[in-house]
Amino acid sequence: MSQQELSLSEQEQIRREKRSQLQEMGINPYPPQFNQSHYSVEVLENPDLVRAEESDTSPLVSIAGRIMARRIMGKAAFFHIQDSKGVIQVYIRRDDVGVEIYNTVFKKLVDIGDIVGIRGFVFKTRTGEVTVHAEHFELLTKTLRPLPTPKEVENEQGEKITYDAFSDKELRYRQRYVDLIVNPEVKQTFIKRTKLVQSMRNFMNDHGYLEVETPILQPVYGGASARPFVTHHNTLDMDLYLRIANELYLKRLIVGGFDGVYEFSKDFRNEGLSRFHNPEFTQVELYVAYKDYEWMMAFTEQMIEKVALELHGSTQVPVGKHLIEFKAPWPRIPMFEAILEHTGHDLSGKNLSELQAIAKELHIEIDDSFGIGKIIDEIFGTFVEPKLIQPTFITDYPVEMSPLTKKHRSKEGLVERFECICNGKEIANAYTELNDPVDQRERLEAQASLRAGGDDEAMAVDEDFLRALEFGMPPTAGIGIGIDRLSMIMTNSESIRDVLFFPQMKPE
RNA sequence: GAACCGGUAGCUCAGUCGGUAGAGCAACUGCCUUUUAAGCCGUGGGUCGUGGGUUCGAGUCCCACCCGGUUCACCA
Numbered sequence: 120m121s122q123q124e125l126s127l128s129e130q131e132q133i134r135r136e137k138r139s140q141l142q143e144m145g146i147n148p149y150p151p152q153f154n155q156s157h158y159s160v161e162v163l164e165n166p167d168l169v170r171a172e173e174s175d176t177s178p179l180v181s182i183a184g185r186i187m188a189r190r191i192m193g194k195a196a197f198f199h200i201q202d203s204k205g206v207i208q209v210y211i212r213r214d215d216v217g218v219e220i221y222n223t224v225f226k227k228l229v230d231i232g233d234i235v236g237i238r239g240f241v242f243k244t245r246t247g248e249v250t251v252h253a254e255h256f257e258l259l260t261k262t263l264r265p266l267p268t269p270k271e272v273e274n275e276q277g278e279k280i281t282y283d284a285f286s287d288k289e290l291r292y293r294q295r296y297v298d299l300i301v302n303p304e305v306k307q308t309f310i311k312r313t314k315l316v317q318s319m320r321n322f323m324n325d326h327g328y329l330e331v332e333t334p335i336l337q338p339v340y341g342g343a344s345a346r347p348f349v350t351h352h353n354t355l356d357m358d359l360y361l362r363i364a365n366e367l368y369l370k371r372l373i374v375g376g377f378d379g380v381y382e383f384s385k386d387f388r389n390e391g392l393s394r395f396h397n398p399e400f401t402q403v404e405l406y407v408a409y410k411d412y413e414w415m416m417a418f419t420e421q422m423i424e425k426v427a428l429e430l431h432g433s434t435q436v437p438v439g440k441h442l443i444e445f446k447a448p449w450p451r452i453p454m455f456e457a458i459l460e461h462t463g464h465d466l467s468g469k470n471l472s473e474l475q476a477i478a479k480e481l482h483i484e485i486d487d488s489f490g491i492g493k494i495i496d497e498i499f500g501t502f503v504e505p506k507l508i509q510p511t512f513i514t515d516y517p518v519e520m521s522p523l524t525k526k527h528r529s530k531e532g533l534v535e536r537f538e539c540i541c542n543g544k545e546i547a548n549a550y551t552e553l554n555d556p557v558d559q560r561e562r563l564e565a566q567a568s569l570r571a572g573g574d575d576e577a578m579a580v581d582e583d584f585l586r587a588l589e590f591g592m593p594p595t596a597g598i599g600i601g602i603d604r605l606s607m608i609m610t611n612s613e614s615i616r617d618v619l620f621f622p623q624m625k626p627e
Numbered sequence: 628g629a630a631c632c633g634g635u636a637g638c639u640c641a642g643u644c645g646g647u648a649g650a651g652c653a654a655c656u657g658c659c660u661u662u663u664a665a666g667c668c669g670u671g672g673g674u675c676g677u678g679g680g681u682u683c684g685a686g687u688c689c690c691a692c693c694c695g696g697u698u699c700a701c702c703a
Contacts, residue, residue, distance in 0.1 A: 195660035270664040
């Protein structure tokens with residue numbers, strides 16, 4: 120016996136024996152294919168298929184799916200099978216399918232969780248449930264592990280009550296395949312996520328922007344403040360970084376003459392995990408030539424309004440205790456005004472020591488390494504961000520926080536940047552892009568000296584990126600939108616793990 | 628990294644004051660030809676997260692560790 124067989128549960132051993140018995144009977148427990156004529160919902164929604172009397176002639180239907188529940192009553196039985204679209208009941212009788220198929224195969228050797236194919240006619244039971252009366256029954260896949268078996272029932276108020284739900288979050292994340300089988304709302308969440316991406320892609324394509332792909336393995340990482348993952352290329356014998364952002368490559372493409380480019384990209388940041396953070400996450404970055412951040416705000420609110428409409432049929436989306444209204448336009452509030460409103464302190468024009476004093480007064484913990492930008496960010500993150508539930512553009516950030524952003528056209532010390540805050544969290548970050556190569560070099564070199572001073576999240580100097588800017592990048596607006604976080608909002612999910620099929624877990 | 632909560636049968640969970648390990652569903656036997664958390668009779672199934680300690684005796688008390696969840700810190 121192998122190690123695995125020794126550790127099998129009783130139920131797993133029994134299922135393996137059933138598999139062998141089927142093979143001994145000459146029945147392949149894993150046949151190669153089955154011809155479906157209908158999905159479950161197509162049968163349920165088509166009254167023309169239903170036979171009022173058995174003598175009627177309506178077309179036979181062939182359906183396939185996984186057995187989710189079974190009620191055997193001697194020589195006849197009901198069971199439910201679940202396919203990719205839903206669940207439907209099947210009625211099977213010994214006298215219709217034969218003694219061997221019914222008594223031996225169906226009753227003894229088939230279990231809940233097995234995948235089967237059915238052919239039969241459609242009728243309504245006494246209680247009115249549309250059901251397929253099987254004339255042919257075929258095992259399509261023998262299952263070797265017992266499926267968790269939640270039961271759902273409607274009470275007198277029509278509310279659904281679930282018994283024995285598969286609810287262990289760790290198991291649900293680790294065995295997402297099981298979660299998807301037994302918790303139907305999980306599938307809906309991921310379908311919504313895909314629709315969200317499709318909706319954004321269509322919106323950008325309709326504007327004529329080009330979807331592109333740029334390197335994930337990068338010799339110099341940049342475009343964000345974050346610690347990277349490091350890997351190694353053997354033949355070149357060089358370390359490479361998994362990208363933390365794709366900004367610098369997309370801007371090279373604007374230099375190259377594309378007017379609008381976007382990429383849905385997995386980015387990787389070697390930082391902590393939380394219900395808002397996974398080491399790999401998805402954002403879409405978009406860069407559009409000859410536009411500025413004002414234009415990008417209008418574009419963003421229109422795009423996300425459309426996403427909400429396509430996902431919910433409404434611009435209003437329920438999230439937790441709130442109803443979030445995505446109808447454009449959204450409020451635009453300069454960062455210092457927002458801080459003034461929520462703390463009573465006007466930070467504009469304040470120097471480092473004045474900011475340290477205000478931080479102390481507000482009980483914000485800071486240390487000597489914090490620069491002007493970081494202190495302001497802390498105050499904003501503590502007192503303003505959590506209060507912004509409805510989508511809001513916060514504009515005009517301090518230059519210290521934004522090494523890739525063009526200086527504000529009229530406000531000293533600020534840059535033309537906005538973040539979109541929704542449900543108390545940043546979901547997008549955008550700039551009028553810095554395209555002055557001299558200014559850009561100075562700012563990256565300032566970052567590099569922070570880095571030399573021990574700030575391992577500060578950016579490196581990317582000489583090739585600077586060379587590209589020296590060839591001239593037109594005025595450009597750019598944005599990054601967090602797909603996972605937007606998905607959380609649009610699916611009313613509390614954790615990023617609920618919108619990732621396979622969230623990062625510790626090893627089993 | 629810290630705090631709190633949790634880990635008992637395949638699933639969901641009980642387990643009192645420390646005294647032979649429990650239920651429902653699932654599985655197995657049998658009955659049952661329109662059931663629907665189907666029903667009825669019976670049966671099997673446990674490294675009580677892991678390791679140590681206290682005790683005549685530990686699922687229960689103590690210590691350490693592992694795993695998870697939540698909150699906090701860092702971050703998007």
